[in-house]
Amino acid sequence: MTNVTLCADTATVELTFTSGAKAAFPYIWLADNDPAGFHPQTQERITDLTAIPLDITVTTAEITDSNLALTWSDDRQASTFDLSWLEAHIPGQRAADPARTGFHHWRKDLGATGIPRVNANAILTSDETLTDWLKQTQIYGYSIVEGLADNTEAGMDVARRIGFLRQTNFGVTFEVQSKPNPNNLAYTPIALPLHTDLTNQELPPGFQFLHCLANEAQGGGSLFCDGYAIAEDLRQNDPEAFELLSTVSVPFRFHDEDTDIRNRKRVINLNEDGQVIEVCFNAHLADIFDLEPALMTRFYRAYRRFMQMTRSDDYLVTLKLKGGEMVVFDNRRVMHGRNAFDPQTGFRHLHGCYVDRGEFESRLRVLARPAKTQAAA
Amino acid sequence: MTNVTLCADTATVELTFTSGAKAAFPYIWLADNDPAGFHPQTQERITDLTAIPLDITVTTAEITDSNLALTWSDDRQASTFDLSWLEAHIPGQRAADPARTGFHHWRKDLGATGIPRVNANAILTSDETLTDWLKQTQIYGYSIVEGLADNTEAGMDVARRIGFLRQTNFGVTFEVQSKPNPNNLAYTPIALPLHTDLTNQELPPGFQFLHCLANEAQGGGSLFCDGYAIAEDLRQNDPEAFELLSTVSVPFRFHDEDTDIRNRKRVINLNEDGQVIEVCFNAHLADIFDLEPALMTRFYRAYRRFMQMTRSDDYLVTLKLKGGEMVVFDNRRVMHGRNAFDPQTGFRHLHGCYVDRGEFESRLRVLARPAKTQAAA
Numbered sequence: 001m002t003n004v005t006l007c008a009d010t011a012t013v014e015l016t017f018t019s020g021a022k023a024a025f026p027y028i029w030l031a032d033n034d035p036a037g038f039h040p041q042t043q044e045r046i047t048d049l050t051a052i053p054l055d056i057t058v059t060t061a062e063i064t065d066s067n068l069a070l071t072w073s074d075d076r077q078a079s080t081f082d083l084s085w086l087e088a089h090i091p092g093q094r095a096a097d098p099a100r101t102g103f104h105h106w107r108k109d110l111g112a113t114g115i116p117r118v119n120a121n122a123i124l125t126s127d128e129t130l131t132d133w134l135k136q137t138q139i140y141g142y143s144i145v146e147g148l149a150d151n152t153e154a155g156m157d158v159a160r161r162i163g164f165l166r167q168t169n170f171g172v173t174f175e176v177q178s179k180p181n182p183n184n185l186a187y188t189p190i191a192l193p194l195h196t197d198l199t200n201q202e203l204p205p206g207f208q209f210l211h212c213l214a215n216e217a218q219g220g221g222s223l224f225c226d227g228y229a230i231a232e233d234l235r236q237n238d239p240e241a242f243e244l245l246s247t248v249s250v251p252f253r254f255h256d257e258d259t260d261i262r263n264r265k266r267v268i269n270l271n272e273d274g275q276v277i278e279v280c281f282n283a284h285l286a287d288i289f290d291l292e293p294a295l296m297t298r299f300y301r302a303y304r305r306f307m308q309m310t311r312s313d314d315y316l317v318t319l320k321l322k323g324g325e326m327v328v329f330d331n332r333r334v335m336h337g338r339n340a341f342d343p344q345t346g347f348r349h350l351h352g353c354y355v356d357r358g359e360f361e362s363r364l365r366v367l368a369r370p371a372k373t374q375a376a377a
Numbered sequence: 378m379t380n381v382t383l384c385a386d387t388a389t390v391e392l393t394f395t396s397g398a399k400a401a402f403p404y405i406w407l408a409d410n411d412p413a414g415f416h417p418q419t420q421e422r423i424t425d426l427t428a429i430p431l432d433i434t435v436t437t438a439e440i441t442d443s444n445l446a447l448t449w450s451d452d453r454q455a456s457t458f459d460l461s462w463l464e465a466h467i468p469g470q471r472a473a474d475p476a477r478t479g480f481h482h483w484r485k486d487l488g489a490t491g492i493p494r495v496n497a498n499a500i501l502t503s504d505e506t507l508t509d510w511l512k513q514t515q516i517y518g519y520s521i522v523e524g525l526a527d528n529t530e531a532g533m534d535v536a537r538r539i540g541f542l543r544q545t546n547f548g549v550t551f552e553v554q555s556k557p558n559p560n561n562l563a564y565t566p567i568a569l570p571l572h573t574d575l576t577n578q579e580l581p582p583g584f585q586f587l588h589c590l591a592n593e594a595q596g597g598g599s600l601f602c603d604g605y606a607i608a609e610d611l612r613q614n615d616p617e618a619f620e621l622l623s624t625v626s627v628p629f630r631f632h633d634e635d636t637d638i639r640n641r642k643r644v645i646n647l648n649e650d651g652q653v654i655e656v657c658f659n660a661h662l663a664d665i666f667d668l669e670p671a672l673m674t675r676f677y678r679a680y681r682r683f684m685q686m687t688r689s690d691d692y693l694v695t696l697k698l699k700g701g702e703m704v705v706f707d708n709r710r711v712m713h714g715r716n717a718f719d720p721q722t723g724f725r726h727l728h729g730c731y732v733d734r735g736e737f738e739s740r741l742r743v744l745a746r747p748a749k750t751q752a753a754a
Contacts, residue, residue: 010670010671011674012670024670025670026670026673026674026677028673028674028677029666029673029677032666032677033665039562039661041558041559041560042559042560042561042562042565042633042661043632044561044562044631044661044662045660045661045662045663046562046661047660048570049660049677049680049681049684050681050684050685050688052681054677054678054681089665089667091666091667091668091669091670091673092667092668092669092670093667094667095628095664095665095667097639099639163546164544166544167541167543167544169540169736169739181418182418182419183418183419184419184421185416185419185421185423188419201735202580202733202734202735203579203580249649251472254421255420255742256419256420258743259739259743260739260742260743261735261736261738261739262474262476262738262742263735264649272626272641283422283424283426284416284419284421284422284423285421285422286422287472288410288466288472289406289409289468290466290468290469290470290471290472291468291469292468292469293387293389293401293402293403293468293469294387296403296405296406296468297388297403297405300403300405300406300409300426300431301431303426304426304427304429304431307426307427308427311427356579357579358578358579358638358640359546359638361638361639362546362636362637362638365632365637365639366635366636366637
């Protein structure tokens with residue numbers, strides 16, 4: 001039986017649920033979250049918080065069946081809360097989120113064979129396979145889709161199973177091949193050390209999709225490392241470097257004939273709980289650092305240390321993509337690169353696009369809905 | 378005459394420019410920014426920082442004409458820096474950026490007549506007008522474009538003068554009109570208090586374009602306020618509320634049949650210099666707040682105070698858009714709303730889209746290039 005107490009001194013309703021969980025719900029929070037205060041169709045919040053007195057108090061609280069019934073110190077209608085809803089929204093605890101799968105940090109021992117592989121047709125035809133693939137891709141930060149048709153739409157269709165494609169100054173999709181007048185090093189045949197893409201954007205693109213249509217040139221192998229693993233090892237082994245890279249931002253820039261996009265970014269980005277949620281590293285797009293001289297010297301040490309880790313074999317997984325394969329990776333976590341290739345020896349052509357984390361996570365949440373109530377959720 | 382000194386103890390080259398400006402350039406920074414270390418075509422950085430010893434030193438420094446010539450402690454090639462380039466990149470100073478116009482904070486005294494107005498055709502045909510319009514729109518956070526043709530493409534064509542449109546779960550463009558099965562309160566005829574759009578997105582859209590095709594219904598007036606002005610007044614008058622709103626994030630969420638997009642955001646967002654750079658406020662999209670009970674109560678006080686300011690006449694500018702007018706505003710600064718309207722009394726139809734700050738600022742930078750050297754910049 002759920003137990004309820006009114007605590008006037010903290011202005012909270014204290015509940016002890018049948019599960020044993022205890023929680024304190026502030027009066028103002030309860031008034032703001034009255035289930036009647038949400039639009040029936042859009043589910044958006046329509047309560048007017050300014051019409052709720054800041055010192056509102058609960059006058060009576062009663063447990064009836066699976067509900068908590070409250071009356072108020074002003075003349076508003078009594079409120080009824082579902083107890084299981086309250087237990088799922090205990091103040092101070094993060095609500096459950098089907099889009100959070102956790103992360104498996106990996107290093108070189110993962111190997112090319114450890115990368116999750118999924119068949120393209122199964123993703124296109126089965127929501128269950130789609131769900132599993134998205135979860136694996138989030139846990140590892142990357143995966144390989146195989147069995148793609150030999151046309152530039154095949155990989156993009158798989159990406160669109162998640163959501164719309166993220167447009168950038170390079171277009172909605174892009175071709176990675178050697179070009180005569182490149183505006184980006186990716187469009188040359190030279191080696192690209194490990195990096196994340198478009199660090200000059202305020203929001204660098206989330207998941208990247210590179211569909212290999214041909215890889216017949218000598219060289220051109222693909223390199224990957226887990227930026228989260230590197231960041232965590234840096235936190236352990238060089239706390240000063242970790243601190244600098246996660247608090248000091250530096251400018252990044254891309255510019256060509258029609259574009260000049262600049263933003264400041266931190267190389268390592270943490271959430272409020274201190275968890276690494278983004279790595280932003282692209283030496284090619286680093287603009288002229290503008291820190292105070294003393295900080296500059298300290299920052300260069302930290303930044304160079306991080307860069308050395310990205311060059312270390314300890315983190316490196318290499319593979320040579322084959323025609324019909326598509327690599328998918330979280331561009332804000334997994335760094336990618338390639339070995340130089342010789343365009344005289346054969347054709348190398350990747351077709352790429354991005355889907356942002358917002359669409360990726362949204363799809364996981366919608367797929368997790370109970371089938372019958374999906375429309376009503 | 379520029380004066381140069383080598384300071385071995387701080388590992389910097391100290392320069393006193395003919396302008397009188399003094400600056401210290403760390404050795405490692407100079408080695409990393411050697412002009413030879415950038416790709417001739419893409420202008421991307423190709424220097425390998427890991428190949429530069431962290432303790433590299435400058436052995437000789439000489440001023441010749443308008444250059445600084447350096448030799449190094451290892452066997453690398455001598456370097457030559459342009460002195461004016463060095464003066465434009467003094468460590469500890471932000472480089473000049475044509476996309477930063479500054480901001481004019483406004484309150485109700487701006488009035489509807491104080492809003493910058495520009496003719497659509499002039500924007501489409503003149504780079505000079507385009508530049509002026511973008512600057513005014515950034516300084517005030519909003520403007521009105523007039524003289525638009527009576528079709529849904531007319532406003533979008535003006536937006537595309539800046540860059541590509543930002544797609545969201547509502548599409549690349551959207552219709553604001555009363556709809557039978559709304560998934561968003563904007564698509565009902567009810568009043569919308571001042572808010573910013575899509576606070577549930579990791580990156581809420583930047584500039585919003587609302588082209589008024591018809592506004593014949595009774596009611597439906599547009600409301601605007603400058604979120605930066607409100608935030609700055611809050612900083613002055615209620616520092617505790619400002620501190621909470623600029624450091625504590627809360628969850629936002631939008632969900633409908635095919636979408637469930639959630640992100641945590643702060644209501645007031647500051648850059649590293651403490652300047653307000655974003656306001657993120659949408660009571661309809663606020664998810665269930667999940668803070669610890671004691672912090673929750675304090676946060677609610679601050680949040681409600683901010684909300685009350687958005688309801689105050691002190692900040693409010695109202696106008697009734699006419700057919701052929703388009704309002705343009707920075708959705709991460711200027712809050713917008715509308716009065717309720719009666720769809721029985723006439724048609725109200727706005728056609729909208731977004732262009733992100735990245736594209737907006739990029740366009741300002743490209744327009745600021747000297748005409749002759751634009752391609753080489």
